[in-house]
Amino acid sequence: MNLAKRVSALAPSTTLEITAKAKALKDAGFDVIGLGAGEPDFNTPQHIIEASIQAMNEGHTKYTPTGGLPGLKNAIIKKLKQDQDLTYNPNEIIVCSGAKHALYTLFQVILDEGDEVIIPTPYWVSYPEQVKLAGGTPIYIEGFEKNEFKITPEQIEGVITERTKAIIINSPSNPTGMIYSKEELKALGDVCLQKNILIVSDEIYEKLTYGEYKHYSIAELSTELKEKTIVINGVSKSHSMTGWRIGYAAGNKDIISAMTNLASHSTSNPTSIAQYGTIAAYEGTQEPVEVMRKAFEERLNIIYKKLIELPGFSCIKPQGAFYLFPNAKQAALQAGYNTVDDLVTALLEEEKVAIIPGSGFGAPDYVRLSYATSLDSLEKAIERINQFMIRKSE
Structure with a gap:
């Protein structure tokens, strides 16, 4: 069956696509660190959950x-x-x-x-x-x-x-x-x-x-x-x-x-x-919002310093959101790849680190890393990328 023209040329969401690949590897038993999806790693604040339960119980x-x-x-x-x-x-x-x-x-x-x-x-x-x-x-x-x-x-x-x-x-x-x-x-x-x-x-x-x-x-x-x-x-x-x-x-x-x-x-x-x-x-209370914001800021301040020390990576320090967007063109070349997309694929396959290629955002020389995950996972991911770059550059 022929699909409508308006959807035939539709590009899939790069972020969701990488996240799905990472999940498949994780389900297969691999230790995958996912820095792809753009969502906080905190649960919804409890007072919101309780209000929703109350609404259900009241028939809403x-x-x-x-x-x-x-x-x-x-x-x-x-x-x-x-x-x-x-x-x-x-x-x-x-x-x-x-x-x-x-x-x-x-x-x-x-x-x-x-x-x-x-x-x-x-x-x-x-x-x-x-x-x-x-x-x-x-x-x-x-x-x-x-x-x-x-x-x-x-x-x-x-x-x-x-x-x-x-x-x-x-x-x-x-x-x-x-x-x-x-x-x-x-x-x-x-x-x-x-x-x-x-x-x-x-x-x-x-x-x-x-x-x-x-x-x-x-x-x-x-x-x-x-x-x-x-x-x-x-x-x-x-x-x-x-x-x-x-x-x-x-x-x-x-x-x-x-x-x-x-x-x-x-x-x-x-x-x-x-x-x-x-x-x-x-x-309700906005305290959980500030708790999350402070946690993201703390992670940013720690992980940014480690990221800019990676071979071939350069990055402007973000001012908001929860993403780092480094230029990885030099990193790709140093590792022996023609494109940043190839570098991203190799990092997922060889190091089990999932990041998003900048090509999906109209910036093919860059990659996006989400720091909306634990500091421990972030530090492990940076170390894996570092070891990958050292190994590939030898």
């Missing part, structure tokens, strides 16, 4: 409104007001089955065939595929390492056409961990306002910032920018709720209404129980 296991429970929308509104001083009404919020689903639904309702979306590289693997599935065309701008992988207003101006519909800003970034400053966001936003471009602001890692670095939403910088921005967020990373699949979009009520209409014919509603858990996540 039925359909909910497509766009989310009113109580959850109100919790999100309070969160956005408290954290970014952003004011939204319930009709400007949609709750989705994860932030990924929020992005997918957004692109489906804003893009027509041939519409262009500006995507900075390195990018999260699903951005281009979601744009293409909606009939759009990804337009890539390279975020250069010398500029901390961040793009400039001049780069945006250089690719804008009459078909440019939107731009994606992801800060803190997956995969680089870089964070745009308030001034940098304002400069990008000014171009978008001048050219009437919708801003898609993916803020899923907002709670994971380190040192003196702080997250800013581009929507909070002015009323005009708020009106041109769709904020994407969720509880997967902040509250270690990846499997609960709750994310949301906040922005223009007409766009949110269209997203809600589309969701009514696809998901019906996000899982009721997970929604009650998310209410508890936002309205």
Whole structure:
């Protein structure tokens, strides 16, 4: 049977693909250290679990409104007001089955065939595929390492056409961990306002910032920018709720209404129980969020020093999220491989260390390592990579 053209050229998620290979090796009895998947290694905080159990016991296991429970929308509104001083009404919020689903639904309702979306590289693997599935065309701008992988207003101006519909800003970034400053966001936003471009602001890692670095939403910088921005967020990373699949979009009520209409014919509603858990996540104690953040920062500070000592690897220290994104081109060459992808494959097969090739993020000279795992595992992984490089370089 012939598949639809829109899915025939669809690239699989690189992160999930590597994670699946690592799991298969682990199931076969190998001692695999997985640094691939982007999820916290902490369990969901207990008060969230208990609130969800209570919701089930109280019979809250039925359909909910497509766009989310009113109580959850109100919790999100309070969160956005408290954290970014952003004011939204319930009709400007949609709750989705994860932030990924929020992005997918957004692109489906804003893009027509041939519409262009500006995507900075390195990018999260699903951005281009979601744009293409909606009939759009990804337009890539390279975020250069010398500029901390961040793009400039001049780069945006250089690719804008009459078909440019939107731009994606992801800060803190997956995969680089870089964070745009308030001034940098304002400069990008000014171009978008001048050219009437919708801003898609993916803020899923907002709670994971380190040192003196702080997250800013581009929507909070002015009323005009708020009106041109769709904020994407969720509880997967902040509250270690990846499997609960709750994310949301906040922005223009007409766009949110269209997203809600589309969701009514696809998901019906996000899982009721997970929604009650998310209410508890936002309205309950935030102490577990800070505990996780501190743990990630501690790991980063320790493992970063070890990583940059590896033969052939160089890396800018991340400012947020929980990824390291080193340049491994020289490492690949020193180990006798033509590409970084080949190096990644060899590390998995020979050393049982799973990392993600940068090619999946539009940056083939790099690799992504997640430090959302135990410090012991991280140190073992670095030592295995070091021994591999020493052996291959002899």
